[in-house]
Amino acid sequence: MRILFYAATILLSTVVSAEAQDREPPNGEAPRLFLDEFRPVPQLQVEAHPLTRSKFPCVNMHTHPSRLSAEELRELAEVMDAANVAVSISLDGQAGGRVAEHLRRLSENAPDRFVVFVRMDYRGDGDPEDFTTWDVNQPGYGLRMADKLTESVRLGACGLKLLKDLGLGVKDADGRLLAPDDPRFDPVWQRAGELGVPVLWHCADPIAFFEPTDARNERWEELYRRPEWSFYGDEFPSHSELIEAQMRVIARHPKTNFICAHMANLPVDLERLGKLLDEHPNMYVETSARIAELGRQPYTAREFFLDYRDRILFGTDGPGTPDKLNPQFRMLETFDEYFPYVDDPTRFPPQGFWNIYGIGLPDEVLRQVYFENALRIVPGLKDAYLKRVEILNEITR
Numbered sequence: 416m417r418i419l420f421y422a423a424t425i426l427l428s429t430v431v432s433a434e435a436q437d438r439e440p441p442n443g444e445a446p447r448l449f450l451d452e453f454r455p456v457p458q459l460q461v462e463a464h465p466l467t468r469s470k471f472p473c474v475n476m477h478t479h480p481s482r483l484s485a486e487e488l489r490e491l492a493e494v495m496d497a498a499n500v501a502v503s504i505s506l507d508g509q510a511g512g513r514v515a516e517h518l519r520r521l522s523e524n525a526p527d528r529f530v531v532f533v534r535m536d537y538r539g540d541g542d543p544e545d546f547t548t549w550d551v552n553q554p555g556y557g558l559r560m561a562d563k564l565t566e567s568v569r570l571g572a573c574g575l576k577l578l579k580d581l582g583l584g585v586k587d588a589d590g591r592l593l594a595p596d597d598p599r600f601d602p603v604w605q606r607a608g609e610l611g612v613p614v615l616w617h618c619a620d621p622i623a624f625f626e627p628t629d630a631r632n633e634r635w636e637e638l639y640r641r642p643e644w645s646f647y648g649d650e651f652p653s654h655s656e657l658i659e660a661q662m663r664v665i666a667r668h669p670k671t672n673f674i675c676a677h678m679a680n681l682p683v684d685l686e687r688l689g690k691l692l693d694e695h696p697n698m699y700v701e702t703s704a705r706i707a708e709l710g711r712q713p714y715t716a717r718e719f720f721l722d723y724r725d726r727i728l729f730g731t732d733g734p735g736t737p738d739k740l741n742p743q744f745r746m747l748e749t750f751d752e753y754f755p756y757v758d759d760p761t762r763f764p765p766q767g768f769w770n771i772y773g774i775g776l777p778d779e780v781l782r783q784v785y786f787e788n789a790l791r792i793v794p795g796l797k798d799a800y801l802k803r804v805e806i807l808n809e810i811t812r
């Protein structure tokens with residue numbers, strides 16, 4: 416829940432004291448501002464159509480509800496109903512039998528609202544501090560993990576989730592980062608295909624996170640606030656190396672569907688992303704936490720959504736609250752101009768210092784992005800969705 420870390424922005428005010436003198440006004444006029452203090456209020460007067468519900472009942476492909484209390488889960492169910500979110504995918508299930516506990520907790524507190532994906536389990540019973548003891552570094556890992564996936568699916572899971580730690584965090588017994596296309600994972604990708612469940616994969620991160628955190632970096636504020644998100648330096652693979660490795664996996668397993676999280680971390684280059692989608696028919700993307708990027712290029716993004724309408728899925732990341740849902744509804748459904756991509760004027764824009772524009776998608780494309788594509792590739796989702804839609808219709812009638 417990135418939102419929680421927002422308080423850390425205040426740290427920006429403590430920038431090195433040597434620079435404090437620079438805050439003195441040049442000619443005895445108003446004092447200078449620090450970047451994090453700047454909250455310009457646009458004087459622009461244009462038509463605005465803020466939205467609090469999606470036009471069609473939607474599926475939120477990317478949520479993390481595991482840290483919510485029982486009460487917060489019950490509140491979230493109400494938020495979903497109010498926003499017309501029929502079903503959300505929880506990406507927080509643990510692989511193997513442990514998924515049952517997560518499923519039970521969700522169905523007790525937010526009945527029928529969630530479908531669950533499980534995480535790739537690299538560690539097993541190993542020591543968190545010692546990669547040599549991790550299951551991923553023991554012989555036969557791939558098949559063991561594949562069997563855990565089978566067990567999870569038997570208990571009700573509908574997909575596999577990978578975090579960016581594959582490629583940027585998980586190490587082999589010699590202390591080297593494992594590449595996303597390491598062959599030890601092949602049995603897992605293959606099993607997902609055999610089970611008919613998709614793999615939702617967060618690989619790499621925004622390209623700016625692989626660049627130096629300096630005055631030229633357009634995500635400077637965010638990297639200053641979260642320095643651990645910087646992957647600049649020799650100890651990390653490049654952004655392209657990670658994406659290319661991920662694509663080799665997707666090409667090697669044409670019978671497995673892969674949903675590349677966060678617009679495959681290529682929303683700044685939709686032409687390149689389009690080519691990858693052309694080359695890999697089993698590849699999909701989801702929009703979570705990337706509307707700042709999509710909404711600053713409305714002409715290009717609209718073309719992209721029209722061209723790849725059957726390959727794009729709707730998602731928010733985080734618990735799936737209105738601050739993230741509402742601007743995304745507005746971006747997808749309206750032609751509104753220059754509005755914030757997070758519904759909270761007190762916050763510094765968390766993913767780049769700009770506002771966004773709507774891309775006004777036609778209804779048939781909205782239907783595909785909001786739910787049709789998801790129902791096609793996530794098993795079990797259709798029943799859950801139809802059941803909730805019936806109830807949502809009752810509520811709004």
Ligand SMILES: [Zn+2]
Nearest residue numbers: 477479732733
């Ligand atoms: Zn996530």
